Amino acid sequence: MHASNHELLQPADDGPEAEVDYDDPVSVHASEARQLAHVQAQLDVSALQQDWRALAQARLSSQADVEALVAMNRDPDQLLANDDNVYVQRLPVARDDLLIAGLPNGYFSADWNVFQNHALIRQLEATHGYRFFGIGASWLGFVRRQAPDEKAARQLVRDLAMIYPSEDADAAAAAWNALALLLTGRRTLLLGYTENFAD
Template structure:
């Protein structure tokens, strides 16, 4: 495995607001999770988020999600105490976010738009659930490495709660997808109810991790929640339940 700190600007440009690392030559999912846990242990006051599937598409839609939802908008914020690099030679703000001192702007813009969105409202989106979609969930939860991009970016974000990590890589751009704020509500629900920590997001999937296996009553309740989320019956997820009951992870699709 190769890990390299990102110095040059990549899209989406919010990566300039926090430390990011490019991970390549991943040999196993377990190896990647060990890296995640190491960075998490070394940054106890921060949140670690990994990119998952289809990095290029995920970056593209994240950039559009930021623009569409005005997440990088500086209007109404006090910019006087920012890093000197944020200003031009005339002491005017550059007009875009470019340093860690400005991260609070995207975070606040994001969190303002999560108000009034809860798990019930997320379920009302009626995300489509075909046989192929169920099969994808089963396969990814059984063999995550096959779905991960060959390049993964690890982001270290100055937030406390795992679901707040979405403020550093907002995703959910197309109208048929869950929005960034619905992904936030879903991730918060799973953390509050099952202690499932959001650790990654890609172009189509959210990834959650738990330090111990789900108890039987938790698994039953989770499957009921998934049936509500995907507007289907619990019986559709019998095989998925058998897969995840012995896993410490859960992958969910947030796209049509």
């Protein structure tokens, strides 16, 4: 079931203005604007905010996930390689971290949900200087003012290794080292958040 249908993410259905005529673009837009405003507000409720370190228990990771992170960050064009059409949604939000409130993906139960992704987004911005800029079907996109130096890249990779634990520590160490070295040469960072992002 799509986790975006969770009651915490649904605006109140109060009054006739909450009724949606799906044949009327104005009505659909008003409904989407209500949902966006509601999810933004929910993300700022401190009681609903999550600890980014808990992401390790939220979905299963594997060595393939770590290798996919390296491969995608090495060649980010892969994200669009198989798409005939690419849609870009711009949102009227007060802060970059709130872009996640647009809910372009439905989120399945084995994926990190919007609150978990928001926890990661806040952590990467506050600690590592990465600004969230977008989300796709399986990947989150971040950008930094400049590429991190080696020390900063290794600190980032230590945090990422916590939330993408691998059963093969030695193989994972080699992949994480490769990612750290790769990131020193680029401003962008791509992270998978769904159960099967490595596919």
